Amino acid sequence: MTYSKNESLCADELASLQFKRLKETLIRVYNLVPFYKEKFDKLGIKPSDIESLEDISKLPFTKKQDLRDNYPYGLFAVDMDQIVRIHSSSGTTGKPTVVGYTEHDMDVWSEVMARVFTMGGLTSKDILQNSTGYGLFTGGLGFHTAAERMKIAVIPSSTGFTSRQLLLLKDFKATAITGTPSFALHMAEIAETEGYDIEKDFHLKVGFFGAEPASKGLKEEISKIWGIDYVEVYGLSEIIGPGVASSCKHSSLLHINEDHFYPEIIDPKTGEVLPDGQRGELVVTTLSKQALPIIRYRTGDITSLTRTPCKCGRTLARIESIVGRADDMLVINGVNVFPSQIEHVLSNIDGITLNYQIIAKKKGYLDKLMIDIELNENIMSENIRELESLKKSIQHKMLNNLYINVDVKLVAPKSIIRSEGKAVRVIDKRRSDEV
Numbered sequence: 097m098t099y100s101k102n103e104s105l106c107a108d109e110l111a112s113l114q115f116k117r118l119k120e121t122l123i124r125v126y127n128l129v130p131f132y133k134e135k136f137d138k139l140g141i142k143p144s145d146i147e148s149l150e151d152i153s154k155l156p157f158t159k160k161q162d163l164r165d166n167y168p169y170g171l172f173a174v175d176m177d178q179i180v181r182i183h184s185s186s187g188t189t190g191k192p193t194v195v196g197y198t199e200h201d202m203d204v205w206s207e208v209m210a211r212v213f214t215m216g217g218l219t220s221k222d223i224l225q226n227s228t229g230y231g232l233f234t235g236g237l238g239f240h241t242a243a244e245r246m247k248i249a250v251i252p253s254s255t256g257f258t259s260r261q262l263l264l265l266k267d268f269k270a271t272a273i274t275g276t277p278s279f280a281l282h283m284a285e286i287a288e289t290e291g292y293d294i295e296k297d298f299h300l301k302v303g304f305f306g307a308e309p310a311s312k313g314l315k316e317e318i319s320k321i322w323g324i325d326y327v328e329v330y331g332l333s334e335i336i337g338p339g340v341a342s343s344c345k346h347s348s349l350l351h352i353n354e355d356h357f358y359p360e361i362i363d364p365k366t367g368e369v370l371p372d373g374q375r376g377e378l379v380v381t382t383l384s385k386q387a388l389p390i391i392r393y394r395t396g397d398i399t400s401l402t403r404t405p406c407k408c409g410r411t412l413a414r415i416e417s418i419v420g421r422a423d424d425m426l427v428i429n430g431v432n433v434f435p436s437q438i439e440h441v442l443s444n445i446d447g448i449t450l451n452y453q454i455i456a457k458k459k460g461y462l463d464k465l466m467i468d469i470e471l472n473e474n475i476m477s478e479n480i481r482e483l484e485s486l487k488k489s490i491q492h493k494m495l496n497n498l499y500i501n502v503d504v505k506l507v508a509p510k511s512i513i514r515s516e517g518k519a520v521r522v523i524d525k526r527r528s529d530e531v
């Protein structure tokens with residue numbers, strides 16, 4: 097079953113809808129967003145020069161930095177009185193990326209998310225425990241709005257507070273759950289230590305997981321432990337939030353809602369468009385967004401695209417699960433963190449140097465971020481209380497700026513190994529720690 101007829105259009109119908117929407121989007125950005133007018137003019141391109149979908153490769157890319165440079169509303173194509181929702185992510189230099197939605201955009205978002213729920217078999221008879229973070233992050237409210245649209249009883253439990261989540265799960269008899277894959281496993285672990293019988297105490301049949309990478313093994317484990325179908329959800333705030341793509345019951349590949357989000361795979365080094373089946377960086381152009389239309393957004397996510405038919409009957413192209421990132425962004429329990437953000441926070445603190453090392457590890461099923469930071473020679477203090485308070489203040493600043501808990505270790509000057517070439521700032525041990 098599909099939610100919308102656009103999920104199973106024939107190739108010609110889809111292409112003509114995409115092209116019509118692309119033209120509207122190009123006219124919109126050219127006339128309403130000075131950033132795009134300038135970029136197009138520099139390349140000598142007018143919207144009318146784009147005569148086919150393939151011509152999209154003539155258009156310039158948009159990068160995360162472009163959103164930051166135009167903070168907060170510089171890339172919006174509507175007046176503020178049209179905006180009904182604002183979300184935002186943490187920023188590299190204190191400047192977050194800000195995304196806005198008109199009523200129409202909210203409608204598109206809840207529609208694509210309703211497609212996701214339909215893929216997982218949800219109907220108005222279901223009860224959904226939404227264990228995804230609410231707030232500026234697009235996850236929680238992205239799921240929530242679509243659940244209300246489908247008249248699903250939604251429990252806005254947000255993330256964290258594991259014992260309470262388990263209590264709700266049992267007593268409120270949720271049939272479906274959302275969250276990050278790592279939180280799903282963490283919950284299962286706590287359920288076991290707290291003496292729950294997962295099979296008897298809970299009523300879940302399906303889970304919707306995303307916001308961070310999960311290996312095939314991890315997904316299978318979650319399905320097995322909870323006894324549920326695993327629907328993978330992919331998305332990013334700059335494009336809309338969750339709901340850009342999701343997996344159906346017939347395969348682990350994710351159908352991309354390409355009637356709204358036009359996908360391309362490029363070579364991240366040359367920018368050249370790659371053929372179907374080849375891995376590269378996913379680039380997305382929004383086809384129906386009003387508030388923040390984006391042309392050829394470089395997601396940084398590495399995947400491949402296939403147009404082979406799927407047993408479910410949807411004709412939408414599919415991407416494989418994200419296999420990595422083209423840049424150095426870390427995804428920590430669903431929260432995006434760039435090493436440069438960490439360095440920015442550290443650069444404003446007295447008593448430490450900028451010789452540091454970031455270590456990402458697994459603690460149980462959750463991600464843990466640790467930072468070893470060299471103390472400044474002058475502050476090298478024997479006073480444990482002073483050091484403890486410095487450490488706490490750094491941890492506090494990290495939480496305020498990056499929205500994650502970081503475990504800080506202050507180490508002696510010159511104790512972090514220097515490398516001859518590029519400094520090794522990040523050690524990601526999560527793959528080897530994987531359970």
Ligand code: DLL
Pocket residue numbers: 185228233234235236305306307308309310328329330331332333334337338339395396397417418421427430431432
């Ligand atoms: O993570 C939106 C989302 C919320 C998706 C809930 C799914 C579920 P951002 O915070 O902007 O938005 O982060 C986007 O997270 O570029 C990927 O690197 C990563 N990501 C998102 N979904 C997946 C996934 C939300 N299924 C960034 N697998 C993206 C791997 C994912 N990585």
